[in-house]
Amino acid sequence: MIRKKRMPEENIFLFVPNLIGYGRIILVLVSFYYMPFNPWMAGITYLLSGFLDAFDGWSARKLKQGTSFGAALDMITDRCSTTCLIMVLCVFYPSYAFLFQCVVALDISSHWLQMYSSLVQGDNSHKVTDLGANPILRLYYKRVSLFIFCACNELFFAALYFRHFSYGPIIPLFGSSIGLWTLLAFVTFPVSLTKNLISVLQMVLAARNVGALDVAQRVRDGLSGST
Numbered sequence: 001m002i003r004k005k006r007m008p009e010e011n012i013f014l015f016v017p018n019l020i021g022y023g024r025i026i027l028v029l030v031s032f033y034y035m036p037f038n039p040w041m042a043g044i045t046y047l048l049s050g051f052l053d054a055f056d057g058w059s060a061r062k063l064k065q066g067t068s069f070g071a072a073l074d075m076i077t078d079r080c081s082t083t084c085l086i087m088v089l090c091v092f093y094p095s096y097a098f099l100f101q102c103v104v105a106l107d108i109s110s111h112w113l114q115m116y117s118s119l120v121q122g123d124n125s126h127k128v129t130d131l132g133a134n135p136i137l138r139l140y141y142k143r144v145s146l147f148i149f150c151a152c153n154e155l156f157f158a159a160l161y162f163r164h165f166s167y168g169p170i171i172p173l174f175g176s177s178i179g180l181w182t183l184l185a186f187v188t189f190p191v192s193l194t195k196n197l198i199s200v201l202q203m204v205l206a207a208r209n210v211g212a213l214d215v216a217q218r219v220r221d222g223l224s225g226s227t
Contacts, residue, residue, distance in 0.1 A: 012067045017060040021073045024049040024056070028081045035088045039165045043158060049081060050154050054147065075115065078150075079108055085157050092164040106196060110203035117206040120213055134205060140198050149198075152191035159185040 012018065027049035034042035056074060060066040083104050090097040139145055159181045162168060167179025218224050 012065075012069060015060075015065040015067060015070065016063055017056040017065050017070050018067070018073060020052055020056040020059060021070060021077060024052050024077050027052070028077065028084070031081075032084050035085070035161070036091075039162055043162060046081065046085065047154075047158065049077075050151075053078065053150075072115075075111060079111060082107060082154070082157065085161065089157065089160055089164075093160070103196060106199050106203070110199040110206070113206040113210070114202050117209045121209065134201070136198060136201060137205070149191060149195045152188040153195045156185055156188040156192040159188065 027045045031042045031046040031049065034045070053074070056070070060070060086100045086104050090100050093100075140149065163179070163181035163185065166181070168181040168184075169179070170177045171180055171183060173183070215224070
């Protein structure tokens with residue numbers, strides 16, 4: 001009898017995109033430590049972690065090492081990074097704490113519900129959507145537009161963070177002057193606001209998808225119309 005040669009089992013935890021993801025986690029942890037008192041060290045490590053976010057996706061496609069674990073790791077790192085930065089902003093700008101809390105609640109709930117909706121429909125990433133269902137989400141999840149929205153959202157919160165420590169370099173503008181961090185916050189705010197409005201849309205559509213699956217399941221179980 002000829003035995004088939006057993007293929008070696010892959011260790012997906014050591015795939016290149018996931019190794020980049022671990023590096024991102026280390027960077028954001030360093031950033032969290034320095035956030036209250038060292039804006040430059042915190043800012044550099046935080047933004048570097050965000051910059052690497054583009055490379056883990058690129059390496060996953062290039063090396064054909066995309067995994068469900070990597071998609072979850074990517075989403076969790078993104079959500080935790082933004083949430084922890086906004087926690088600091090709540091301390092720096094207490095009068096806006098309620099708005100910041102709403103942003104965090106929306107960000108987490110919208111992505112979690114979209115991920116859950118995708119998984120129960122057989123997809124393996126929160127970024128997988130029914131592109132034909134909604135033109136706004138179809139445009140939003142294109143690679144370039146998604147990068148612009150996410151980058152501007154992070155830059156908005158980063159600008160608010162830096163502005164707490166200083167106005168930054170003064171820039172002449174229309175016969176007056178404005179600090180760099182204030183200017184950056186004004187420029188990126190509309191994009192950040194739009195991203196959050198899209199998150200509301202994403203959450204509503206995902207909730208409707210999950211609700212439709214519940215209705216279909218009740219029909220299969222013979223419970224439709226029962227009290």
